Amino acid sequence: MKVDVYVLYGGKSVEHEVSLLTALSIINALNKEKYNVYPIYITKNGIWYNKGLVRETIKDVGELKNFSTKSILKSIAEDFLKKIKANTRTVIFPALHGTNGEDGTIQGLLELLDVPYVGNGIMASAVGFDKAMTKELFSKANVPQAQYEILDYQEWIKSEKDSYVRLEEAIGYPCFVKPARLGSSVGINRCGNIEELKEAINEAFFYDIKLVIEKEIIGREMQISVIGNESPKSSVIGEFIQEKPFMDYSAKYLDGKLIPVIPARLSDEITSKMQETALKIFKLLNCNGLARVDYFVSHNDKFFVNEINTMPGFTKASMTPVLWEKTDGTSYQQLIEKLIEYAFERHEKKGTLLYDRRII
CATH class of the missing domain: 3.30.1490.20 (ATP-grasp fold, A domain)
Structure with a gap:
């Protein structure tokens, strides 16, 4: 039996367009022989639209958009909840970035629906999205930072x-x-x-x-991807060579002037310490599925954690998939399938928990 995958994308967020790029890559990469793929577009006004079963390659992000006059509540009820089929293996893939997607809100809805979903839960998403909160947590845990x-x-x-x-x-x-x-x-x-x-x-x-x-920390910008649940794994370290003083929105998504160097030019000792720190942060926030930890490395090989991203950019060219291809040969398609497996694994474990007081 095929697995039904509902890919959520767009959303009420300034990162709406970035989400479309992520969704386009994921939808096209999913093996249609193994998965029934249903794109669910969320407009900038928060209205949901189900585009139906995808059988062919989607060529442009414009094909992912739709307009609806329904209310938000009605659109969620009719274009999402009613479309989820009973008695099927179903997983939700939130290809959402930023507010109302990466901040624990959509995760709360999916937890209430008791449906498997890719990525981090409510707490990890909410805390990881809040730079002030993560700074305070990192400080308590003695994580080096600016x-x-x-x-x-x-x-x-x-x-x-x-x-x-x-x-x-x-x-x-x-x-x-x-x-x-x-x-x-x-x-x-x-x-x-x-x-x-x-x-x-x-x-x-x-x-x-x-x-x-x-x-400001003067140093090279580097990234590590972490995937898994209770026993997470760290990727090799990737580095960006860039023309601008920092990676603003244009540098990341428009200019095309970022050159990745993988693995990064570092000693074995600092590489190991940075990977250990990435795993420490992943566990500290109780992450699941995936996360990307961003670093600065100074000229004297001191490293500082910049931030954690609980739903990193996920096109084929994004650092997370590229890091895993360089780490162990995992392809983009294989990485997506691993994340879906982690989602089912986490949901099945959660299903063993008791919600009534046990009387001994």
């Missing part, structure tokens, strides 16, 4: 000048201003003086009410 401060919108409104003074004294320049709960480098800016800091903070507060301000 010096940082957290800026809350209400604090900034009440005492803007005092906020700038605090940040200049604690962090200084150059620094980076980041929305706490956003990805794909949206809303992130490098600041070299007070004027740039003010401008960056004003922009970042359009995207979130909580910001992370980090001291």
